[in-house]
Amino acid sequence: MEDKELLEKFANPESRNMAFNQLVRKYQQKVYWHIRKMVIDHDDTDDLTQEVFVKIWKNLENFRKDAQLYTWIYRIATNECLSFLSSKKRKFFLPINDVTAELMEKIESSPDIAGDEVQLKLQKAILKLPDKQRLVFNMKYFDDMKYEEMSEILGTSVGALKASYHIAVKKIEEYLKQD
Amino acid sequence: MRKDMKLNDIPKRNVHQVPEGYFDRLPMQIMERTARREQVTATAWYASLWRPVRHAMAPLILLLMFVGIYFFNIQQNQQQEMVTTVASLSDEEIMVYLDTYAQVETADFEEHSLADQDLAVEFLNVSSTTAEEELEYYKINDLDY
Known part of the structure; x- marks a missing residue:
């Protein structure tokens, strides 16, 4: 409908x-x-x-x-x-890091989460991002949402969203390189 | 894990899982929750109407108690003053007052019922001479009806 x-x-x-x-x-x-x-x-x-x-x-x-x-x-x-x-x-x-640590612990131990080593490391890298940046990353990377739509939902300019996503990708790739 | 790994090298996968049949049950749970919320909203207007009345009840009762105590005290003081004033009057002043203002009316007799035996006995024990003297004293014939 x-x-x-x-x-x-x-x-x-x-x-x-x-x-x-x-x-x-x-x-x-x-x-x-x-x-x-x-x-x-x-x-x-x-x-x-x-x-x-x-x-x-x-x-x-x-x-x-x-x-x-x-x-x-x-x-x-x-x-x-x-x-x-x-x-x-x-x-x-709790400081921000402790909530992040709690969520990371869930990624590692929850039976509702399944994935190989790379997938789990990606999830942890995403959790390292600030909440709003994580939101932008999820909407773009996983949901393939257009920046214009994201702009309407989040009330942020397209330019700011593009910059935020670019920075998020860089941070994630940096984390993935770490042992 | 490769040191030069890029995000594009990782296949997009949803690693999170949900309990079996979760999305089949969810709409029903949501509908139940909205129905409960509707019930709460329906009773909320009554509660919001009753709440200020309930809150005003305690100070209102206190106010009524103070007003009641205040008027009771005023009445008590007036009665006390009256008793004190009457007690301070001499017998002569009382006699002058009664002589000037006291008039016996039929209604005064109605206040003393025949069932009041002590009064009746006291009244009947008076000798006819004393009664005549009493009548003479109050000058009944001079009373203007």
């Missing part, structure tokens, strides 16, 4: 639940993986994904029809991720 049709059905109280169910089925994987690459842990991702869709449910009526629905959904998911990570740092009074 097209986004436009979904929104029209959602506006009608009689077909609202059915339309929202369709919307969840359409976007659940994109939202889940976007969050999972940032917070690593499945349970945290599950909770955040559900919270994102609850927020979509609450605010979909106010959604501007001229904007892209998936861009709007990505923005909500991105905000949830960044809020979660910053609250995690505040909550435990």
